Amino acid sequence: MSEPYAHAAESPEARRTALFTVLGQVPPGKVVTYGQLAELAGLGRAARWVGRVLGQLPADSRLPWHRVVGAGGRLSLAASTPSGDEQRARLRAEGVEVSNNRVGIARHGWRPMEHSG
Template identity: 40%
Template sequence: MTHFKSQVFLILNELPSGECIGYGELAKQAGFPGYARQVGHLMKNLPKDSKLPWHRVVNSQRKISFAENTDAYWQQRHKLESEGWIIVGNKLTLNEFDQKEER
């Protein structure tokens, strides 16, 4: 496994339930700023039985990147909603915990 891949997977595996990260931010935290597309490629090519929380990776506008008419979109949306995210269209809003913290 390459260093890039192992670093991305390590950081993603540590991301707690209810939190999301952008492709670019994940690349940056892994030590590879500017590798957002490569992170997307890794997420897209995960084995179907992967235990990594791939669904917590979204784009920089906090949007689901899959087209809305795909199974992958609905799978990611369902997983995020089950962790407390509110999704309007394809954009994540603050989850209930975050909304309480802001008050």
């Protein structure tokens, strides 16, 4: 498979579609950073935009938003908040170790090229 998302169209809807398509491919037990997700979706250095879009997802979204973390594996959703607690619970349920508000990128980071053919 060549790079299907390397040139995301410029409309906001096309950008969101590219983002959601890549996010939907992150497997259970793996995490991706906001910046990596933006890059894989062909959106360049749009990590903050990714965070804003994910923050606007409806509560019943089936996208694995909980698998997106900050640079270096830092969890950006505060502990002891409903969304932060949910993210930590979902990650732990998938076998992702959370320690000191971080996940180990070396162990749990998603590397899509390793999983494709």
